[in-house]
Amino acid sequence: MKSAQPTGLNMGKRPLMTVMKYVDKVVRVKLKNELVYEGKMTECDNYMNIVIEKAVEYEGNGRKATYPRILIRGNNIMYIQLQPMLSEL
Amino acid sequence: MKSAQPTGLNMGKRPLMTVMKYVDKVVRVKLKNELVYEGKMTECDNYMNIVIEKAVEYEGNGRKATYPRILIRGNNIMYIQLQPMLSEL
Amino acid sequence: MKSAQPTGLNMGKRPLMTVMKYVDKVVRVKLKNELVYEGKMTECDNYMNIVIEKAVEYEGNGRKATYPRILIRGNNIMYIQLQPMLSEL
Amino acid sequence: MKSAQPTGLNMGKRPLMTVMKYVDKVVRVKLKNELVYEGKMTECDNYMNIVIEKAVEYEGNGRKATYPRILIRGNNIMYIQLQPMLSEL
Amino acid sequence: MKSAQPTGLNMGKRPLMTVMKYVDKVVRVKLKNELVYEGKMTECDNYMNIVIEKAVEYEGNGRKATYPRILIRGNNIMYIQLQPMLSEL
């Protein structure tokens, strides 16, 4: 898909570099099935595949389950909630 | 996927270059789950992964929640509403 | 994904080159969420990301909303209706 | 995605080469939204993006609409029904 | 997507090479729409696009239709049931 990319364009900051900064921090991830997973993101790659440890699963407002470690596939992530970092305040 | 692309074809303006112009502007994004997120798009890449700050979540006509910062995965975006820029008027 | 492609095969005309011919023409696009958007397609790329100006949104048979400019992500397009061009008649 | 592919492996016949043989023939395509489109496939590429002319849209057993020309995006195709060719009988 | 891949890593056996061994054998494929297709898989590629001949379509426990030849798009496959081969017993 290379040729369709505006190479050489200044794209400002990049989302993938931003999410990498949250490795080892707590994130909250909403998947396509509307469930939400919260826990420490210990791994992440450029597809947004992420590993979350001590993940708590939420459905609506209720806690549903916990998992010691889950690997979430990036394409099924709707969004990742990121907390502004202290260094940015 | 390179070989299937009509390289050398004049493709006119390109959507990805257009969306890059809206970095640091307010956008409204509809996701596959029908929810809408509005806020300042601070980051964007060629997959249409975008970071929105002070994102307001809407469901139908009602405001549902706000998030300081969310990273939306590009493949789950249905569309991005863009306001015509003053320089174009 | 290069190696699985029948390079060197005559593929006849190509859909992506066809849709490029409709830049600046009115198209009608159906998305995965069953909504339909109609308006002038001002931009298009090889992922079928498209920009539509003065887009009218239809749900079933009713008009639902209008947008000055929307960027639709290609992977969420079910199909694009194309009108045969005069030059083809 | 190249490195994960078993290059050098004999893959027998390939689906994409097979569908190319149906250019200018009538195909029946089922999309993710369960609707079916039937008509002459005039164009096709390696993503399975296809152009169908005089497309008839079916929902369940009923005919719903016709379109002079539609471009269907490959990733939203569930399957394409292909009729065995006379030369194969 | 090359750079994110752990090249040089021993990945053990690979799923795509395994499915290739089932060319010309009967497989059972479940798609995203919950329908199941069973028949002889005559073609297959690295995207898991597959051609099935004399495909029987099942919905729940009932037989719904048969097709002489269908091309199923890989990304819409949930899973392929594979029977252990005699040589493995």
Add this chain to the structure above:
Amino acid sequence: MKSAQPTGLNMGKRPLMTVMKYVDKVVRVKLKNELVYEGKMTECDNYMNIVIEKAVEYEGNGRKATYPRILIRGNNIMYIQLQPMLSEL
């Protein structure tokens, strides 16, 4: 999609390398259709295509079926539950 990747960035540990360590171990996989499959993961690749042997299918809390061998397509995986390894305790 190469140019959008922050090459040269230290990405910490990578999810795909982590899942490879679970080859020949029992995993639990949730798919987009909400069904869960549990069994020994005997094969895995960089798309997260995985082969599970003696797979037990669960729907909600009930056991629904078992399969000697299934190949699950990576893009339809919501997440893989991984048990912490003894060597990590």
